[in-house]
Amino acid sequence: MKTVLITGSSGGLGSQTALYFANKGWQVIATVYHLDLITDAEQHPNIKHYPLDVTSTESIENAKTAILNDFKVIDVIINNAGKGYRSFVELSCDKEIESIVNVNWLGVVKICRAFIPIFRNQKFGQFINITSVAGLVNLPLGNFYHSTKQAVESFSECMSYELMDFNISVCTVQFGNAPTNFQKNVTKCQTTKIENYKEIMHKIDAILAKKTCKNHDLIETILDKLYHIAENPNKNFRKYTIGFDAKFMKYLRRFLGYKAFNFVIKKKIL
Incomplete structure (x- = not known):
């Protein structure tokens, strides 16, 4: 039985990914910011939850110790934890900038840094x-x-070059607005x-809401692809790159x- 660690598993795509892998027979290490965020729907015999704050090195190390006491091998780590911040530069604030950088980027860096030695000792990992x-x-x-993404x-x-000789693979997954x-x-x-700012914010909010509602099949496509990877x-x-929106924007650019x-x-948005 293979084992996957998924960050940001307390809701949305993270919890759905955890359940999908668990139903496929994988052991799932589901990390959450707070254990009290877990709902009954997220319970499964193949899922074990651990508290982990991706912005805190201490929290990551504590979680890693607990995880390694329970699991001998980790095959895959899915860095899913993330947050959004929609702001004009002029109106942005330090607290929110630091928060999104710490979660979306440094969180990935810190998780990878903590678990590379585990993968290297195993002689494999993803x-x-x-x-x-x-x-x-x-x-x-x-x-x-x-910017963070x-x-x-x-x-x-860059990291993939460092790890290829240790049989550790690295990939990224991109998609558009999923209905979460x-x-x-x-x-x-x-x-x-x-x-001018109010008008732009209104337009962007409307576009993203419309796209999110239209992409009702995207989650299933994402889950299938993550499992295949x-x-x-x-x-x-x-x-x-998963889904029509992401592929269209990628090739258009x-x-x-x-x-x-x-x-x-x-012309089309503003």
Whole structure:
């Protein structure tokens, strides 16, 4: 029986991924910020929950000690924990900037750093780092979220060179807005009297809400793909793009180049 560790498993895609792998016969190490966030629907005999704050090195080390007491081998780690922050640069605040950087980027760095020695001693392992279409293109009001996701893309590719000789594979997974509670939980900047800013925020909110509702089949596609990747690790670094939205934006950006892409986004969105 294989074992997967999934961060950010207290809800949304993380909990659904945990249940999907558990139903496929995997042992699942589901890490959550607080154990009291776990619902009855997330209980499964193949799932064991551990408290872990990806922003805290101490919390990660404590969780790692507990996990290694219970599991001899970890085959795959899925870095899923993440948060959103939608703000204009002018209206951004230090607390929220630091929070999204600590969760979305440094959280991935710290988890990888902590578990590389485990994979290296096992002589195998796989990191699946979930980013977003935000890791591929730059869109309005994506200042902070996109930056962190693109940082994970760069970090993952660089790290893959270091680990290939140890039979440790690394990949990233990008997709668009899935119908989870993620968008509802996105932190936004304070309201403003600046009319231009208000109009842009309204447009972006409406577009993302519409996309999220339309992508009702995306979660199943993501879960199927994550499972396939975990079952078939690739020794070479790979970027897996899932869903129509992400693939369309990826190839549109590549085909048009940044100047034309920028022009299209301004005309179609703003």
